[in-house]
Amino acid sequence: MTKKGESIQEKILRILDRNPDGLRIGQLQKLLKVSRNSVYRYLDLLEMKGSICKQPDKSYILKERIRPQTIYGFQxxxxxxxxxxxxxxxxxxxxxxxxxxxxxxxxxxxxxxxxxxxxxxxxxxxxxxxxxxxxxxxxxxxxxxxxxxxxxxxxxxxxxxxxxxxxxxxxxxxxxxxxxxxxxxxxxxxxxxxxxxxxxxxxxxxxxxxxxxxxxxxxxxxxxxxxxxxxxxxxxxxxxxxxxxxx
Missing domain, CATH: 3.30.1380.20 (Trafficking protein particle complex subunit 3)
Known part of the structure; x- marks a missing residue:
């Protein structure tokens, strides 16, 4: 895995942490500014690692929060x-x-x-x-x-x-x-x-x-x-x- 690939995976985790309801492929692509295929690839890797999971509505969420939730977060x-x-x-x-x-x-x-x-x-x-x-x-x-x-x-x-x-x-x-x-x-x-x-x-x-x-x-x-x-x-x-x- 290249440093760029690792950086994009980290960014995906941060973005999903900020969007606890989950995001779909298209939304992530806009935020990441990479190709749709790249988003799929990195999401597959993160899913294999157990960091994220896919929901029935085809959005992705974190399995575990990166930061504790506060009044300035999920609520x-x-x-x-x-x-x-x-x-x-x-x-x-x-x-x-x-x-x-x-x-x-x-x-x-x-x-x-x-x-x-x-x-x-x-x-x-x-x-x-x-x-x-x-x-x-x-x-x-x-x-x-x-x-x-x-x-x-x-x-x-x-x-x-x-x-x-x-x-x-x-x-x-x-x-x-x-x-x-x-x-x-x-x-x-x-x-x-x-x-x-x-x-x-x-x-x-x-x-x-x-x-x-x-x-x-x-x-x-x-x-x-x-x-x-x-x-x-x-x-x-x-x-x-x-x-x-x-x-």
């Missing part, structure tokens, strides 16, 4: 669909009110996530001369705290550590996955990223303004539903002078 499907059914447009991310309601839900959830309060950490304040320090530290904390798969970040700072002068954009944090292909929640399946945006916004509000002043906003910047990729954007806004310390 999300029932919550997202339930809120939409009960609340209608108020909990539908296709309109601004629905997006904001999910974001506010994230802010309410924030105290339960047990984020460390680095704004009172004198050593952290002393070391944080550059916004990139805060963002990098944040990503490390959030990767441990949130059960979602962070796979890249794009920090938009100039050489002195300032957010983009025109847009106030400081960072883009990209995530892969979202339990979006379950038929029950396919229209609202990315709603939990608005919850995560609310969590992030609360985190940055507790961290950046006490050190530098200003205010922070976190919003969902882009959703690529075909490949299960979501970009969250961090904006840092200063009403007066930008107080970042030059490197």
């Amino acid at each position: 999300y499907q029932a919550i997202l669909q339930g809120l939409k059914i009960v609340g209608g447009e108020k909990w539908d991310i296709r309109n601004p009110e629905g997006k904001q309601n999910f974001k506010e839900l994230g802010k309410i959830t924030y105290p339960m996530m047990k984020f460390p309060d680095l704004s009172k950490d004198a050593n952290f304040k002393k070391q944080s001369h550059h916004l990139s320090d805060i963002i990098e530290t944040t990503l490390k904390v959030l990767q441990v705290t949130l059960p979602v798969e962070t796979f890249k970040d794009d920090i938009r700072l100039d050489k002195d550590g300032f957010p983009d002068k025109l847009t106030n954009l400081a960072a883009i944090i990209s995530f892969e996955g979202g339990y979006v292909l379950s038929e029950d929640v396919i229209e609202n399946g990315f709603a939990h990223y608005y919850i995560i945006a609310g969590l992030f916004e609360m985190w940055f509000e507790h961290l950046i303004p006490p050190i530098y002043g200003g205010r922070t906003i976190v919003d969902v910047l882009k959703i690529d539903s075909e490949h299960q990729i979501v970009d969250l954007a961090l904006y840092v806004i200063f009403d007066e002078k930008n107080p970042f310390i030059k490197s």
Whole structure:
């Protein structure tokens, strides 16, 4: 087995872990960007290993979960669909009110996530001369705290550590996955990223303004539903002078 083949098999397992209702060949092919024959071949290998099994509806599921299920995993499907059914447009991310309601839900959830309060950490304040320090530290904390798969970040700072002068954009944090292909929640399946945006916004509000002043906003910047990729954007806004310390 080549390294590429092993990598694709690992990716199949991760994708199926994020989609506990199971996925069919065509759905996996779109996410993997490989030929249909290749998908069949790797699924056969994983089935022989006992890692996956085929269901009567011809979808594939994991025999054992990779990660423990949490409120941000399998149970999300029932919550997202339930809120939409009960609340209608108020909990539908296709309109601004629905997006904001999910974001506010994230802010309410924030105290339960047990984020460390680095704004009172004198050593952290002393070391944080550059916004990139805060963002990098944040990503490390959030990767441990949130059960979602962070796979890249794009920090938009100039050489002195300032957010983009025109847009106030400081960072883009990209995530892969979202339990979006379950038929029950396919229209609202990315709603939990608005919850995560609310969590992030609360985190940055507790961290950046006490050190530098200003205010922070976190919003969902882009959703690529075909490949299960979501970009969250961090904006840092200063009403007066930008107080970042030059490197």
